[in-house]
Amino acid sequence: MRIGFLDIHWTDVLDIFLVTVLLYQVYTLVRGSIASRVFMGYLFVYFFYLVVRGLGLGLMTAILQYFMGVGAVALIVIFQQEIRRFLLIIGKSTIYTNNGIMKRILGNAVIDVKSQNLKEIVEASKAVAASFTGALIVINKKDDLGKYIETGDILDAKLSKPLLVSLFNQYSELHDGAVLVIDGRIKAARCVLPVADGIDISSSLGFRHRAAIGMSEATDAIVIVISEQTGKISLAIEGELISNVPGSELFNRLTEYLSSDMKQMAE
Ligand SMILES: Nc1ncnc2c1ncn2[C@@H]1O[C@H](COP(=O)(O)OP(=O)(O)OP(=O)(O)O)[C@@H](O)[C@H]1O
Numbered sequence: 001m002r003i004g005f006l007d008i009h010w011t012d013v014l015d016i017f018l019v020t021v022l023l024y025q026v027y028t029l030v031r032g033s034i035a036s037r038v039f040m041g042y043l044f045v046y047f048f049y050l051v052v053r054g055l056g057l058g059l060m061t062a063i064l065q066y067f068m069g070v071g072a073v074a075l076i077v078i079f080q081q082e083i084r085r086f087l088l089i090i091g092k093s094t095i096y097t098n099n100g101i102m103k104r105i106l107g108n109a110v111i112d113v114k115s116q117n118l119k120e121i122v123e124a125s126k127a128v129a130a131s132f133t134g135a136l137i138v139i140n141k142k143d144d145l146g147k148y149i150e151t152g153d154i155l156d157a158k159l160s161k162p163l164l165v166s167l168f169n170q171y172s173e174l175h176d177g178a179v180l181v182i183d184g185r186i187k188a189a190r191c192v193l194p195v196a197d198g199i200d201i202s203s204s205l206g207f208r209h210r211a212a213i214g215m216s217e218a219t220d221a222i223v224i225v226i227s228e229q230t231g232k233i234s235l236a237i238e239g240e241l242i243s244n245v246p247g248s249e250l251f252n253r254l255t256e257y258l259s260s261d262m263k264q265m266a267e
Pocket of ligand 1: 134135136175176177178191192193194195205206207208209210211226227228229230
């Protein structure tokens with residue numbers, strides 16, 4: 001097909017369509033985060049580079065070309081989390097990961113929720129919330145949380161309601177930071193979680209809640225966060241915070257997310 005002086009093939013249309021979809025996906029992933037500004041900046045420089053190259057400005061093209069090369073590496077570092085989420089979404093949504101055999105090969109078998117001791121966690125959360133004590137409890141799904149365990153004090157203790165409650169007691173040496181529950185055991189306490197830096201996060205949320213969101217963005221773990229000020233229980237899942245979850249709903253919400261492969265409970 002010819003439009004004016006342009007000779008357009010169906011492959012060009014497909015190409016433009018795919019680039020549009022890709023750019024839109026990248027935009028939705030970074031939207032609202034500081035990284036989105038970097039993304040827009042990089043896109044602007046790239047278009048400027050195309051114009052300069054089109055005009056045949058050799059020196060400027062060479063400088064921008066060098067900048068784009070270095071910038072590409074910098075982008076990978078800056079967008080680590082977004083790239084990870086993007087690949088996770090692709091990985092999760094492929095038909096292969098829904099196939100039983102592939103699940104086993106990829107270690108994607110649905111985890112045994114019964115062994116997670118969720119009842120004890122729920123009872124402890126309710127007790128902690130009732131006493132207006134702040135708490136952060138991270139429960140693993142499939143991701144390895146090894147690097148977060150290392151930031152705290154390793155306990156590797158049998159999970160029980162009394163132990164969990166006493167860990168968050170304000171007089172406990174281990175009450176600060178997060179408790180990591182791995183495969184139904186209290187693996188570590190006083191752990192430091194990554195803090196979410198999204199500009200769309202409500203300014204009323206303090207660091208405890210931001211850390212919960214940050215952890216659920218960086219990994220597939222589910223995070224229970226209990227506010228010291230309000231005694232409210234919230235859940236952080238896949239970068240979203242579900243505020244004020246009634247104690248009676250907590251067990252079902254945890255079970256639903258942990259036993260699903262790709263649930264978007266925040267929807
Ligand atoms: N990155 C982090 N990793 C783990 N725990 C953290 C992190 N940042 C803050 N915390 C925990 O949160 C506590 C501070 O909570 P802060 O008052 O700032 O948060 P908040 O979201 O307003 O919660 P609250 O409603 O309980 O006051 C710290 O004492 C610490 O225990």
